Amino acid sequence: MEDLLKLPFFTDDQRSFARELDVNARQHQWPDPEKGDDAVALLEALRALGKSGVLRHAVHEPWSMLTNVLAREVLAYHSGIADLAWAMQALGAVPLLIAGSDAQRAILDRAANGECCLGFAITEPDAGSDLSRISLRAEKVGDGYVLNGEKHLVSNVGVANYFALFARTSDDKRGISCFLLDTRLPGMTFEQQRPISPHPLGRINFKDVKLPADALVGNEGDGMGVALGTLGRMRTTVAAAANGFARRALDEAIKHAKSRQMFGKTLADQPIAQGILAEAKARLDTSRLLTYRAAWEYDNGSERIPLQAGVAKWQSTENAQWIIDKALQLAGGVGALHGSVFERLYREIRPLRIYEGASEVQQLVIASEMLKETT
Numbered sequence: 001m002e003d004l005l006k007l008p009f010f011t012d013d014q015r016s017f018a019r020e021l022d023v024n025a026r027q028h029q030w031p032d033p034e035k036g037d038d039a040v041a042l043l044e045a046l047r048a049l050g051k052s053g054v055l056r057h058a059v060h061e062p063w064s065m066l067t068n069v070l071a072r073e074v075l076a077y078h079s080g081i082a083d084l085a086w087a088m089q090a091l092g093a094v095p096l097l098i099a100g101s102d103a104q105r106a107i108l109d110r111a112a113n114g115e116c117c118l119g120f121a122i123t124e125p126d127a128g129s130d131l132s133r134i135s136l137r138a139e140k141v142g143d144g145y146v147l148n149g150e151k152h153l154v155s156n157v158g159v160a161n162y163f164a165l166f167a168r169t170s171d172d173k174r175g176i177s178c179f180l181l182d183t184r185l186p187g188m189t190f191e192q193q194r195p196i197s198p199h200p201l202g203r204i205n206f207k208d209v210k211l212p213a214d215a216l217v218g219n220e221g222d223g224m225g226v227a228l229g230t231l232g233r234m235r236t237t238v239a240a241a242a243n244g245f246a247r248r249a250l251d252e253a254i255k256h257a258k259s260r261q262m263f264g265k266t267l268a269d270q271p272i273a274q275g276i277l278a279e280a281k282a283r284l285d286t287s288r289l290l291t292y293r294a295a296w297e298y299d300n301g302s303e304r305i306p307l308q309a310g311v312a313k314w315q316s317t318e319n320a321q322w323i324i325d326k327a328l329q330l331a332g333g334v335g336a337l338h339g340s341v342f343e344r345l346y347r348e349i350r351p352l353r354i355y356e357g358a359s360e361v362q363q364l365v366i367a368s369e370m371l372k373e374t375t
């Protein structure tokens with residue numbers, strides 16, 4: 001990571017933070033969700049991150065995007081479950097940073113220590129990319145609300161203590177509201193769904209779940225703004241996670257190619273393999289530079305964040321998929337065996353091109369922002 005860390009995007013403090021995190025994450029024995037209970041692995045990773053202090057950057061203001069992209073790139077390089085634990089704390093916390101009350105934000109100190117696990121529940125079977133289709137109902141009854149409906153594909157189901165939950169409080173366009181959901185409330189059933197790369201994920205069914213009035217985050221009808229603000233902030237960090245996975249794949253591919261003997265030389269001596277490694281390096285540097293640019297723009301208060309973050313997420317996730325696929329190809333048959341680092345990364349990267357705005361959604365955002373700029 002050193003080559004690009006020297007660039008003037010970063011302060012000396014950020015460089016030291018990334019180096020120290022890298023050393024610690026390399027030495028740490030991260031739990032492997034493939035070899036046991038994914039919920040146990042997630043909580044173990046969360047506690048380790050809490051102890052290390054890295055989560056406070058994800059759940060407290062001031063939110064430095066440069067610090068946070070460095071954190072995610074480093075964590076994803078070393079462990080997918082550590083990256084997920086970081087990401088879900090941030091996704092659960094940012095709605096509270098945007099619109100939460102002081103009482104709601106009180107949970108964030110425990111979230112920073114890894115003692116309280118967060119999540120973000122917005123997707124429904126009939127509402128994914130098009131969030132205006134959300135139908136989980138939050139009916140105003142007395143001082144509070146009653147929830148009926150369903151969420152699915154929600155990370156940290158069965159593990160999180162609180163979710164930032166998005167539900168419909170009226171049928172009009174501004175009818176989505178955000179709530180801080182305490183998962184101990186009666187009336188919820190949780191059902192596991194198995195993603196391509198194991199982590200706790202599932203459905204939540206709501207049957208007459210009674211929410212107190214103080215669960216509302218911000219005002220009724222603010223929910224879509226809170227959701228889009230959160231996803232907008234997280235987008236650059238998803239790019240960073242993709243870059244961490246891709247950088248790991250390229251490092252492993254180089255190591256393998258230099259040691260693998262064939263045709264009287266090493267694989268790394270074969271011109272076609274060199275071409276693949278060269279393209280992987282160019283794609284990785286492009287992705288990292290786009291991500292650092294988007295983070296720098298965010299930290300410097302630019303108005304071009306949706307455009308730059310969209311470019312960074314789209315390109316970094318697509319490039320990472322390409323790089324990891326080619327790395328696995330260079331590793332040959334053993335790369336395709338369960339348990340190889342290439343096979344793990346191959347599955348780990350796939351959802352990043354879909355969640356928090358699929359690649360096609362990023363293309364729409366980029367085009368719309370660009371066309372606005374040029375009118």
Ligand SMILES: Cc1cc2nc3c(=O)[nH]c(=O)nc-3n(C[C@H](O)[C@H](O)[C@H](O)COP(=O)(O)OP(=O)(O)OC[C@H]3O[C@@H](n4cnc5c(N)ncnc54)[C@H](O)[C@@H]3O)c2cc1C
Pocket residue numbers: 119120121122123125127128129130152153154155156195201351354355356357358359360361364
């Ligand atoms: C591992 C994993 C973890 C997740 N974690 C969470 C979570 O914690 N919380 C949560 O709420 N959700 C979560 N999700 C859900 C995720 O956010 C949704 O899957 C995503 O938003 C896409 O919605 P969808 O699956 O309904 O696909 P759809 O909205 O049905 O889209 C399907 C495909 O259509 C294409 N598409 C979309 N829009 C356009 C367009 N305008 N033009 C052309 N093509 C388009 C894209 O290729 C997209 O992949 C997770 C998903 C996965 C896989």
